[in-house]
Amino acid sequence: MPQQVRGVIARSKGAPVELTDIVIPDPGPGEVVVAVAACGVCHTDLTYREGGINDDFPFLLGHEAAGTVESVGEGVDSVQPGDFVVLNWRAVCGRCRACKRGRSQYCFNTFNASQKMTLTDGTELTPALGIGAFADKTLVHAGQCTKVDPSADPAVVGLLGCGVMAGLGAAVNTGGVSRGDSVAVIGCGGVGDAAVVGARLAGASKIIAVDRDEKKLAWAADLGATHTVNAGEVDVITAIAELTGGFGADVVIDAVGRPETWKQAFYARDLAGTVVLVGVPTPDMKLDMPLLDFFSRGGALKSSWYGDCLPERDFPMLVDLYLQGRLPLEKFVSERIALEEAEKAFHTMHAGEVLRSVVVL
Incomplete structure (x- = not known):
């Protein structure tokens, strides 16, 4: 009935x-x-x-x-x-x-x-x-x-x-973060902080959290970010470069999904580095960038759908890690x-x- x-x-x-x-x-x-x-x-x-x-x-x-x-x-x-x-x-x-x-x-x-x-x-x-x-x-x-x-x-x-898997998967599945990588995460709400957790889980050596809100930066630090950058006070691209020996991060994750944050992610990555877009843009948003920059910097530009997860593969594993105190x-x-x-x-x-x-x- x-x-x-x-x-x-x-x-x-x-x-x-x-x-x-x-x-x-x-x-x-x-x-x-x-x-x-x-x-x-x-x-x-x-x-x-x-x-x-x-x-x-x-x-x-x-x-x-x-x-x-x-x-x-x-x-x-x-x-x-x-x-x-x-x-x-x-x-x-x-x-x-x-x-x-x-x-x-x-x-x-x-x-x-x-x-x-x-x-x-x-x-x-x-x-x-x-x-x-x-x-x-x-x-x-x-x-x-x-x-x-x-x-x-x-x-x-x-x-x-939804949100935790989207962010965590953006780092682990889409971004392919591995041991020793440097990672920057732009936007430290639920999805961005989950990307921080994913980068830490994957063994990243440096995890740079970027936001305008000090409360959110504190959340990111508590969840594993090694450095924080207040985007309202400094230039994000310069700050990430300074924290990565002048090179830029191996993987930059945009958890905001706006043209200005995507451009920051693009230029804040190392040569041949990876940009992952997991923040969702609106239909009216557009990019205007030199095509030569896409060619000359190489690397990978990816969008992450649901953290590129397979629920039957990922959910039980992540729950087990949580129960073990590792997540x-x-x-x-x-x-x-x-x-x-x-x-x-x-x-x-x-x-x-x-x-x-x-x-x-």
Whole structure:
């Protein structure tokens, strides 16, 4: 039987979010109902609320989540009721041209649940990133569920579902940071600080955190940055060069996603170094740069989609590292809040007062 539960929705562009009753259908073929234990408040959810993704209102917000499988639909054998899972928005198909070439992290045909969750009047909801986890329960595709060690704190490991994985993967997977590398991270919010953690995990010898906010620079230092640069006080490119023997960093990660920060990343890298763009630009942003500079500096210019992760490969490994005390994921949880506090959490996040607020159910 369909279930009626609580959920946080964005009914129209820019309007405050609402806690209301929603209807979760029984899982169909390939689908799973998950009882949500915790869900992080991500900037992407705010972007949905502001109409920055699309206009398919009303949205069921929330996507950085962990919980327990409650029921499964026909043909589901990857998870079963009682499994503790982290939700992901890259359920790879295994059949597209990327998957067939062994590059499933670029899957071009990812899965979501086929059925729609609705309001009690039958209005169909659009789940954020195909998940919609600001709710007591949610309906997802089985491939969006990744089993991890059930002893892990759901408020902590659920953050792997988006922001933490995006930043950490930008360093480890996309940037290919390795032992002894110098790394600079521009923008030290949740994603940027996760890139700092990833660089440290990979064995970087020098990790330079760049931001205009001293509070964020302090967060980055606590998470493993060896040096900090206040972009409001000094020239970023010069400062990074001075910290790397005049050469520039081996890998520079732009976690802001603006033309000016991307240019800083480009010119702050060593010859043949790597730039990774993980901050998301808006459609109106453009670059105007000499083409000769691209040729003469060599190296690699990469964009990182979801940290180029494979959830079934990366999530269990990272959860294990967290449980071993080798990955400080718990430091990303700034506060634990109730479901009805989601709107307040957006304001707290926008003000830069937290790394992550996490809704705990």
